[in-house]
Amino acid sequence: MTAPTTTTDPRKGGRWIEQWDPEDETFWRERGERIARRNLVFSVLSEHIGFSIWTLWSVMVLFMGPEYGVDPAGKFFLIGTATLVGAIARVPYTFAVARFGGRNWTVLSALTLLLPTGAAYAVMEPGTSYTTFLAVAALTGVGGGNFASSMTNINSFFPLRAKGWALGLNAGGGNIGVPVVQLIGLLVIGTAGATHPRIVLGAYLPLIVIAAVCAALFMDNLGPVRNDTGAAGEALRDRHTWIMSLLYIGTFGSFIGYSFAFGLVLQTQFGRTPLQAASLTFIGPLLGSLVRPVGGRLADRYGGARITLWNFAAMAVATGVVVLASxxxxxxxxxxxxxxxxxxxxxxxxxxxxxIPGIFKARALDRGMTGEAADAYGRRLSGASMGLIGAVGALGGLAINLVFRQSFQTAGTGTSAFVVFLFFYLGCFGLTWAVYLRKGDAGGSVAARTEPGLSYAGV
Structure with missing residues (x-):
């Protein structure tokens, strides 16, 4: 077991741990877990603020009364623009961790959030052109990129046996940034009124600085994590990257799309006032964020494919309830x-x-790798694929808002949009079963029949 070596080489821009082996149980118990957990805490803080800024316009549109001259379709397009830019930003943000270091990039990406927040503070008033609002909403997309870099970074710190919990906690803590910014919006609307959006924006400017300072003081860069264009290309060519991207559209795409749209749906379809909508909007994203680590923990115990399969079935049932209610x-x-x-x-x-990491570990075993070689391959490919999967999944949020926009434009309600979502979840159920859980003649999942030691059904 080799202890981590930490350097402060100014040419590399901060603290670097040059040796890191989380799969070594002795190293993990004696030093690795403590370091990984510390980095996880401050990664969550930065990602949390990033999510709040990314979803800022789900709150700002609640402040935009008739005097702003923006109709519901225009508001859906504003939040859809933020979603699109955030999804695209996830790709370069994924590879920035290896290029600059996880700590260094967390500091820089946190400080970058000052730009969209300050810009929104400057323009958020009646009389501002719709084009200006659209440009500022696009800037908030950088907050969506924070998720990809954060998840890629934390994936490298933890062993496979704990990744479900760690990634779930990291993402869940970040996702809570959505209901928190909505709660702050509710507080402002309920106390100062719907004409003071700048109070929300002003509250976030110092929080962004605090997140950046904490990352600089308490996080580390991992030297073994290096940019690997070969890994990126291999991940792009692997069909499982695209299969998981589609499944992630169904889960995260739904979460972020609904988070953006919930308040507008309540106002447009059910005639709620901004205060009434804001008082309800935060509940769903809050619960969805809090339960994400539970999903990871259940996947650690029972297998991610099994949990994902039945989760899509339940999502279809819940969507059926929404269609009926509509x-x-x-x-x-x-x-x-x-x-x-x-x-x-x-x-x-x-x-x-x-x-994701389980699938690529299984791919390594399928190729005859064992031990550290298989672990390293799994980390390498899963790290490269996570940003791509996250980016495509986030585009699902854009698709949801565009479907809502079309549904309200043509029918005045969101019913037809929910019918589309219901059939999509059923399709994801079928895809999960067919690729990862369908039984073959040998008694194992078809995708995993030839793999020694790790079946896709168990990932």
């Missing part, structure tokens, strides 16, 4: 179904991200 115009039933959907997206987010 047809009969029952707000109470609608809220029950929608909150259930948020809970299930959280469970599915945890279980799908647990699957």
């Amino acid at each position: 047809l009969v115009e029952s707000l109470s039933v609608f809220l029950v179904g929608f909150v259930a959907l948020f809970l299930l997206t959280g469970v599915g987010n945890g279980s799908t991200y647990k699957m």
Whole structure:
């Protein structure tokens, strides 16, 4: 067992741990776990603020009354723009960790959040052009990129046996940034009124600085993590990267899409005021965020594929409840179904991200690798694929908002949008079963029949 060596080489821009082997149980018990947990805590803080800024316009649109001259379709397009840019940003953010170091990039990406927040503070008033609002909403997409770099970084710190919990906690703590910014918006609307959006923005400026300072003081860079264009190319060519991207559209795409759209749906379809909408909007994202580590823990215990399969079945049922509530115009039933959907997206987010490192570890075993070679291959490919999967999954949030926009434009309600989502979840259920759990003649999952030691059904 080799202890981690920490350097402060100014040419490399901060603290670097040059040797890191979390799969070595002695190293992990004596030093590794403590270091990994410390980095996890401050990664969560930075990612949390990033999510708040990314979803800022789900709150800002609640402040945009008739005097702003923006109709519901225009508001959906604003939040869709933020979603799109955040999804695209995830790809370069994934590889930035290896290029600059996890600590260094966390500091820089946190400070970058000052730009969209300050810009929104400057323009958030009636009379500002829609084009300006659109440009500022696009800037908030950098907050969405924080997720990819954070998850890639934390994936490198933890052993495979603990990745479900660690990645679930990291992502869940970040996801809570969505309901927190919505709660702050509710507090401002309920106390100062719907004409003071700058109070929300002003509250976040010092929080961004605090997150950056904490990352600089308490996080580490991992020397063994290096940019590997070969890994990126291999991940792009592997069909499991794209299969998991599609499944992640169903889980995280739903979470972020619904988080952006929930308040607008309540206002547009059920006639809620900004205060009434804000008082309900945060509940679903909060519960979905809190339950994400539970999804990871369940996946650690029972296998991510099994949890993901039945989670999609439950999501289809919950969506059916929402469709029924929409047809009969029952707000109470609608809220029950929608909150259930948020809970299930959280469970599915945890279980799908647990699957990724397990799948690539199984690929290594399939190629005849064993021991540290298999572990290293799994870390290498899963790290490269996570940003790509996260980016495609986040595009699901854009798709949800565009489907909502079209549904409200053509029918005045979101019912047809929810019908589309229901069939998509059923498709994800079928895909998960067919690729990762279908039984073959040899008694194992078809995808894993030839793999020694780790079946895809167990990832």
